[in-house]
Amino acid sequence: MKNLPLFILIIFSLTLLSSSCKKHGIHPVSQLSLLPPATQTGANTFGCLVNGQAFVPKNRNILEGPDLQCNYIYTAGGYHLTVAGGNKNGDGTLTGVIVATDSLAIAPGQTLTFKTFAPGNADASYTLYSITGENQYTTNNTISGQLIITKLDSIRQIVSGTFYFNAVNSTGKIVKISDGRFDMLYTR
Secondary structure (H helix, E strand, O other), rough: OOHHHHHHHHHHHHHHHHHHHHHHOOOOOOOHHOOOOOOOOOOOOOEEEEOOEEEEOOEEEOOEEEEEEEEEEEOOOOOEEEEEEEEEEEOOOOOEEEEEEEEOOOOOOOOOEEEEOOOOOEEEEEEEOOOOOEEEEEOOOOOOEEEEEEEEEEEOOOEEEEEEEEEEEEEEEEEEEEEEEEEEOEEE
16 A cells, blocks of 8 residues: 555656657657558559668659659560669659569569579669769679569559568668569550
8 A cells, every 4th residue: 555656656657748749749650651552453652661761752843753663565585574663852862762574574473582683583773873973782692582473464554562672782781671562554
């Protein structure tokens, strides 16, 4: 019974602290919740986490839409898929994420391992462009990830998928891309 007033004081303090956070709008935001849903309808969405931070292409200006690209074409004796998203940031830098195949057909349910850019491979990259130059992170045969094709509709020209990868730059620094998803209308 001696500890009852202390217990009540602790509960009261925690209740006040909790309500204070709610009043001031202090709510931790999950970076994953900032990504578009993983759909398969041709919604033209793209997003992933870059070192745990949400990366979603946004409008560059009122006249341009989001910086998105999706092509699935047959040329030079093979199929080539390119899915890319980019952003022009407030500080003038540009960032981009690309997943691609070179001379490699894709199919729904297929899982491809990212490797070095070469015919017959899937590869991925993350690039930062700034006034001081380009910093490109790429997959290779040992630093890799996966692309999973969840939908390919050649009639409606929809390709959807999920991806994750680690990529390395020329100095050996690694970037981690996770929880990637895209749902795009592609051009041929």
